[in-house]
Structures are given as structure tokens and as C-alpha cells.
Amino acid sequence: MKTYFLLPLLALLVTPVSAAKMAMPSDVPKTYEAECASCHMAYQPGLLGQKNWQKIMSGLDNHFGTDASLDAKAQTEITQWLLKNAATKEKYSALSPENRITKTAWFIRKHDEVKADVWKRAGVKSPANCAACHTDAAKGVFNEDNIRIPAK
Ligand code: HEC
Numbered sequence: 001m002k003t004y005f006l007l008p009l010l011a012l013l014v015t016p017v018s019a020a021k022m023a024m025p026s027d028v029p030k031t032y033e034a035e036c037a038s039c040h041m042a043y044q045p046g047l048l049g050q051k052n053w054q055k056i057m058s059g060l061d062n063h064f065g066t067d068a069s070l071d072a073k074a075q076t077e078i079t080q081w082l083l084k085n086a087a088t089k090e091k092y093s094a095l096s097p098e099n100r101i102t103k104t105a106w107f108i109r110k111h112d113e114v115k116a117d118v119w120k121r122a123g124v125k126s127p128a129n130c131a132a133c134h135t136d137a138a139k140g141v142f143n144e145d146n147i148r149i150p151a152k
């Protein structure tokens with residue numbers, strides 16, 4: 001009896017820390033929500049490493065084909081906050097080509113089951129549109145139970 005009782009506890013101990021939850025830090029500046037979540041969701045800083053955030057923030061005048069420039073104050077505030085909260089684990093902080101979360105090695109591996117045509121569905125539009133499939137993306141919850149892939 002006692003052994004059975006301990007089993008769930010054991011499972012907890014051996015389960016690796018997963019990427020499933022990448023919560024938004026509680027000190028998120030208002031400027032981040034206002035300036036960086038109007039065209040897409042407010043990406044959690046833990047989704048990219050420092051170098052990539054640095055590059056993104058120093059190239060906002062030509063940001064993936066749009067102009068996302070900021071005034072100096074917001075620029076400094078957001079940059080410092082992103083760098084402070086960037087991914088630190090090797091797997092998640094490895095430099096990503098094109099400064100994209102969606103081009104990181106971990107992203108590609110985690111999504112290898114998603115077929116090419118799924119990314120192009122009208123309900124998805126782009127891999128960068130996390131919330132199209134991850135129903136709680138805004139909360140930083142990306143685990144299996146909170147995924148619903150648009151049928152078209
Ligand atoms: C004027 C619109 C606009 C604003 C404002 C904007 N972005 Fe973007 N951003 C885009 C577009 C467009 C893309 C490319 C989306 C795609 O490929 O589907 C993008 C992509 C990104 C990506 C890469 C997503 C991927 O593919 O992994 C990151 C990271 C990002 N933006 C961060 C920011 C940050 C930080 C700010 C605030 C400083 C910001 N964005 C403000 C339009 C904007």
C-alpha cells in the first residue's frame with residue numbers, strides 16, 4: 001500500500017522540467033503590452049535568448065518588414081526588461097537565425113509533427129501566431145492539453 005502511495009511523488013521527481021509553461025514575468029512593463037502586442041501577442045521573454053532580444057530591439061525600424069520604432073524611454077525600459085528575463089538555459093537561449101522564436105532549434109523540434117500545410121491554414125496564418133493553436137499562449141501555457149489546431 002505504502003509503495004503505491006509514493007508512486008505519484010516519485011513520478012514528480014523524475015519528470016524533467018518542461019518548456020510547457022513560460023509565464024510572463026509579473027514585472028512586465030505597461031509599455032511592453034502597449035508597444036509589442038498590437039501586431040502579435042506579447043511574446044514571453046523566456047522564449048528567446050539575450051542576443052536575439054538585443055538584435056530585435058536594435059532593429060525595430062525594420063522589424064520583419066514593418067516599422068516598430070519606439071521613443072527612447074520605452075526603448076530602454078523594454079530592452080532592459082527583455083534582457084533581464086531572457087531565456088538562460090542553453091536549449092532556449094541558443095542564437096536563432098532571423099531573431100525568430102519560430103526558427104529556434106527547440107521550436108522546430110517541438111513542432112516537427114505539425115505538417116507544412118497546417119501552418120498556412122487561414123486560422124493559423126503563421127507559426128508566429130502561437131495563440132492560433134495554443135489556447136493559453138498569452139498566459140505562457142504551451143502544453144499538450146491546451147492545444148487546439150484550427151481545422152482550416
Ligand atoms: C507594427 C507591427 C509590429 C509591432 C508594433 C511589433 N511587431 Fe514584432 N513582428 C511583427 C511582424 C509582422 C512579425 C512577423 C510575424 C510573422 O512572421 O508572422 C513580427 C515578429 C516578431 C518576433 C518573431 C516571431 C517569430 O517568428 O518567432 C518577435 C520576437 C517580435 N516580433 C517581437 C516584438 C517586440 C519585442 C516588439 C516591441 C518592441 C514588437 N515585436 C512589435 C510586427 C510587429
Ligand code: HEC
Pocket residue numbers: 018019020047101102110111113114118119124126127128129130131132133134142143144147149
Ligand atoms: C499550428 C499550431 C501551432 C502553432 C501556431 C504553434 N504551436 Fe506550439 N505546438 C503545437 C503542437 C501540435 C505542439 C506539440 C504538442 C505535443 O506533442 O506535445 C506544440 C508544442 C509546443 C511547445 C512544447 C510544449 C511541451 O509541453 O513540450 C512549446 C513550448 C510551444 N509549442 C510553443 C509555441 C510558441 C511560442 C508558438 C508561437 C511562437 C507556437 N508554439 C506556435 C502547435 C502549434
